[in-house]
Structure formats: structure tokens, C-alpha cells
Amino acid sequence: MSALDTQHCIPRRPHAWAAWLALSQLAVAIVWWRLGWPWGLPALLLSHALFLVPVFLPRATFYGPVLARLPTAERAAWLTIDDGPSDDTPAILDVLERHGARATFFLVGARAQARPHLVAEILRRGHGIGNHSHTHPQSRFWALGPRAMGREIAHAQQALAQIAGAPPRWFRSVVGMTNPFVSASLRRHGLVRVAWCARGYDAVDADPGKVLRRIGRGLRPGAIVLLHEGAPHGRSVEIVEATLRLLQREGYATVAPP
Incomplete structure (x- = not known):
């Protein structure tokens, strides 16, 4: 595969949404003034939904570009592989080595600081790392304000750069959520937001068969496959290995962009 030019995926206009917000509320005000509340209230609710729904859609580009599939x-x-480093990391690295596979580990900054030797081992074995926030605030990432969001991304970037010797190039939002304040930090740090097109919900589902069926439905050339490590059910290593066998059966090579 030729080298990927992902520069276009770094946000260029991180505040473009603000202009759309202002225009939409002006339109709502005009509708309410001319047609009254029976039309104005639905217009107001619809305008808010247009800005809220993309927050919860991992591949939505309303708040900035996203890479969901390799070209x-x-x-x-x-x-x-998200959420590490964890107790699973050494075993997953062994699995990847047995299968001759490459992966990118999207790491949580605070967890990396606690286990820098695992980050070093990931890199030593030829894999890549990405920024997956500093504390992984799963329940409230979508609602973080500009300062809190900036700290989550910047602190993780700093921690990973200190351990790895170079800053990550890739970023994955927590639970795939992306609010209006993500893109400004990504632009500041030169990060590309990465989503996926094949996932098995392996962080919550311990049944490898169900996980593989979901991943299989999303497989296509250039697919970005989402997996996790350190899941509470304790079967993350098994699921990673089963996914590698699936990819091999389907004739897919694994690639990790630089």
C-alpha cells in the first residue's frame, strides 16, 4: 500500500460550526416571528437536533473531518486497539507477532504514564500508537467544554510524546463521540481523528462469535477495525486473536499507517 496522505483530515476550520449555529438560530427567529410558535417551536427543536445528533455519530463530519476507511x-x-495500555497488552502483542500482524494502539495518557514500559514495548515490536484522551471520561466526554476537552487531548499528547519520543499523529474520540470543541485541539496538535467501519462491540460483548459476525459485516478493502483491550469480561486477547483469524480467512492483510 502506498503511503497515505492524511493531511486533509486535520481540521482546517474548527469553528465553522459556530457560523452555522448563528445562521440556524436566526432562521428559527424569523420563522417564529412570521409564523408563530406552532412553526417556530418545531424549527427550534430541529435546529438543536442538527447540532446534537452528530456528537454521537462516530463517522459524522459536521464538527470536523474524520478518517473512517483507508483509501x-x-x-x-x-x-x-483502544483503551490501553492494560494487563492484556503483552499477550496481545504476542498474538500479533504470531500472526505477523500490525496494529495501532489508541492509548489513554494517564494509563500510559503508569505503564511506560508497555508503550515502549508496543513501539519496539513495530506497532503504532494514537491519542485516546488522557483520562478516558467515558460518560461525559461528549459534554466537555473547550478547556476540559483541550486538557484531555493536550495532556495525553504530551504524555505519549514524552514516552515515545515523538507525538502521535492519530486521535480517537472516547466512545467515538465528537463535540464542537474537539477539532480546535486536533488542529493545534496536528492530529487526525480516526473512526472505524468495522466493530464488534467487544468492549461489552464477551461472545467472540457475535463479535466476529459484526466485524465481518463491516469488512471491505481499507476497513478500519475497532477492538479493545482490558475489557471487564476478560476475553479481549481471545477476541483479538479470533479477529486476526477472520481477517486471514477473508484474505485481508493488516496495515498500520505511519
């Missing part, structure tokens, strides 16, 4: 026609997949 290739080859049967290649980008394996991405």
Missing part, C-alpha cells in the same frame, strides 16, 4: 482497493485492514 485503498486492496484487501487490507487497519487494526486499531
